[in-house]
């Protein structure tokens with residue numbers, strides 16, 4: 410039997426609820442917010458703004474809180490989610506599709522956002538489906554490039570779950586490509602990382618692609 414969970418509502422709903430619950434208290438101690446505030450004030454001055462005018466007075470503090478949130482993943486270890494596995498005989502692909510995420514392009518410090526599809530063929534270890542979304546969330550919340558993010562998620566699953574195969578596909582819109590530079594709105598960057606049987610067996614990989622895209626394209 411194949412398990413698919415259309416993750417968008419169910420998992421992100423849960424994550425959002427948890428973020429709301431701890432908003433204001435989750436700022437990791439290791440993000441130096443006063444330092445960010447000083448830097449943002451410098452940027453405002455450098456572009457020719459007056460950081461003391463009314464509309465900008467709170468901006469450095471606001472941006473510092475935002476960066477503490479957006480880069481919070483730097484101070485979290487996503488492995489801890491994967492260590493709460495259970496042992497369950499399962500010989501079919503498990504896929505969580507459409508896990509939405511936001512990340513920050515480390516080249517331009519501009520956001521990129523999209524969805525991750527995360528699949529594995531279990532060995533003995535099976536993980537709660539929401540844990541896959543948590544791993545995506547924490548890997549995304551740091552300065553990133555999409556290619557590395559895709560690899561990191563796949564490698565975490567290989568290492569912690571000893572899965573027979575892992576497949577991760579990420580589709581994202583990069584604002585550094587849509588609002589600046591080449592300015593190509595609508596362009597979507599797709600990356601994939603295939604490990605184990607998803608790499609070696611084309612029929613298993615084809616099954617995964619049908620699960621992800623079959624009904625949609």
Ligand SMILES: [Zn+2]
Pocket residue numbers: 514515516517518519583585586
């Ligand atoms: Zn960029």
